Amino acid sequence: MDLNLLLVFQCLMNERSVTKAANALFLTQGAVSASLRKLRVVFNDELFTRGSHGMTPTHRALEIAPQISEALKSISALVTSEQEFDPARSSRVFRIALSDDLENMLAKRMIRMADEQGWTISFSFYQTNSYLWPQSMVEHGADLAICSSPKFLSTMHKSQVLFSASYICIYDKQSIAFSTPISKQEYLHAHHGRVSFDGLRGFVDELFDAERLQRKVKASFTHFSGAINAIIGSPLVLTMPDYAARSFVECNSRLAVSPVPLRVPSFVVSMIWDINKEHDEESRWLRRFVLELTESVSQ
Template identity: 50%
Template sequence: MAMISVANISRIDLNLLIVFQCLMNERSVTRTAAVLHVTQGAVSSSLKRLREQFHDELFIRTGAGMVPTRRALEIAPKITEALTAVATIVDKRPQFSAESSNRVFNIALSDDIESYLSPRLVNEAKARGLSVKFAFHQSNSSLWKTSLADPDIDLVLCSEPKELTSHYSSQVLFSSSYSCLYDGPRLNLKSPLTRDEYLMHEHVRVSYDGRRGFVDDLLESEGVARRVSASFTHFSGALATLAHSDVIATLPTFAALSYARIARLTVSPVPIFVPAFRVFMVWDVENNDDPHSRWLRSFIIDTTQELQRGSLTPT
């Protein structure tokens, strides 16, 4: 067991880590102050102390909010884990027993996240000898409120949920970016793709409305027209076409790797700039202290450690 440096721990105020966690989730000093019921000045003061403690800016103010630095993204999973452990220790209420409960947890999520997470939750529950079960329901960043309006839904997993309010609690689960997915032998393409190869081949588009996606916007800004042969509103819907057609898809890296294993497809980094995004857990604020909800959130955090570390990358 690793030795704990009491001197190092004593130098940091636990409340600063709570501010860090909230800033990571909210990306806003104003919203962080509201969540923690403190002034914006108090949050700014805590951020200053955090910067001094970690010798890094941690969060950069931009027009899109407080954007975390690389260092902040590196330490965020460890801080989440530490705060979760402390919360478990100090909470003296009866804990939920997943080993003996037959509860079915209802999780609403988009199918790209489902492709990665559902087999891991099922397998991890079996490995731990748990009696709980899971039911997965379709949702996304636009429909998450509709999902949570169903009293049977325990939580939602989606990327960058729109219109979060104080009626809901949220936590950043992990960050990701995008990869290309295609049948390498069929197209005679290896990995990594070149930009010319990416642009010369036909694509399948996956977007909420099936009409336009972020790749269309990125290429259009460069004056390049994207060659799209088919559009889908769900990632899983594109899988059969990818396996049997001469096309390329651009989708979240974790989903690309999951689908590649299922259909023996090839994964490549995207040869143009693509943005990163965050995947959130969102639940009704009234369930913050519910033992079933708390257990489920902790279990999902444990099961996504690979993504939180950023160690899942296309090869």
Template identity: 35%
Template sequence: MNISHLSSADLNLLPVFQVLLEERSVTRAAGRLNLTQPAISRNLTRLRELFNDPLFTRTPKGLAPTPRAEALALQLHQSLQDLSQLISPATFNPATATQNFRLATTDYGTQVLLPPVLKRIRAEAPGVNLEIVPWHENLVQQLDHEDIDLSICAVEDAPAAIHGRGVGFDRFICVVREDHPLIKRGLSLESYATYPHALITMGGARKGAIDYLLEERGLSRRIALRVPHFVAALAMISQTDLILTVPYGLAVSFAEQYKLQMLPFPMEQKGFTYSIIWHERHMKDPGHVWLRQLVFEELTKTLEELNVGFRI
């Protein structure tokens, strides 16, 4: 492809050429293009210079294309169609779409928040493929490099190129095995700091948000178990004396299954907001807009249902 030659050519002449091929008349071509006859004649002169060929000869029945014009006609028509599609606004039809989307979240998000999302995607866009990838703490900075379409997380300080939308509120509560001694004694701040804990690390973090809250009060806790998965942590503490501090939505979803007791978190807390986040390069993509809205609607509904009757 000779880009310099292409950039020097006036491509606005090509639609005029196409209409002249179809109408075989300067007068009719001028009418279709809402131009004057002299303007069409000037464009025809420039077309002849561009292709170094007369292109049309006058006959009693109108303009007759030369062999060169006839040879160009089919390729010209296809090229103009391709250009028209290229500059047309992008569209997305879920019913016929075959796109692949990558969504990052935790195992909690995968097991509790995403099933309604997948159900709706399968109903509305059966040809769309969804890949779930693990969330990790550095993913916000790497969202574009890892080619992630959406991430479900609780994030406060996102880079300028990252956009987000809140989908629901949650707060921390504590879970212990069903016959844990703290159930009868009650969970105070002192006993919370004294008992051993399990920590969900999500990417290898040595501390969690709770540890920073404790440090503000001059306290610390012993982390006896570090595990990278939410649901695995629930299963593991069900056989121990460990305390696990988790979002209420997670606890209420699995407490009965793992025979766990929920206890109030013994410190004042502001709670946190779950968000869906994405890189700005996806902002105008119609398929991405559809996915964002679908995930927003389903996650908002699910989180509202999980927090109905919050009782801790």
């Protein structure tokens, strides 16, 4: 028997509706109806009858339902055990959409780990942000999107929080002599580099508004990596996610970090994936890998 027929049967038992079963299985209603006709022939029974409350299972359907459910579980366990993903024996290219602050921290960790473990997988990284991640996933066929406080989450996607974070100051200590830590007065009167989605205004500007001061912004950027390159040799201070700032400091001894001397918000970083990949073994492996790499970020 075609196993897809058993999947249709189980979905009809759960949903009690051809329309809902079709949506759950990503099939047309016609395809589900055709499968039901085949099932009726195989079991020589109506199996489901239409009623005021949807599709009602017959006595025969209720009788075979537990056996079909157990059979599908057994097959699923068998397939999973036989096809467990092995990154050392795969040429899979994982596509990951993430913002550049996260890319700077995560990409090198992922590449380093893959090299240390002798894995044969590879990665493609694509730029996105909290607003554009749905578009990035479609355009690039991304297996995973990683961003801070993602917007527009829907039932078509699943998400998991990776860690919490806040903001910190970063500057070129050879170009500007701040106190350690930076004082409130130094911060309020310093020359700033702004990093924001549109390059026009960010949350730090609102902090300055609360202090009734005009922020001295000398340059605006839409990407953290570009902003970091610009502050080398300049007296600008940036305010950016703490994990990104510390990652940049690891790569350049001229850079230093300091707490922001104003009350700044916290946020969470999450990974998002297509619900169709929820049980895909390669996708499950990738999510576990990212979880392991980010366990220590907020500790």
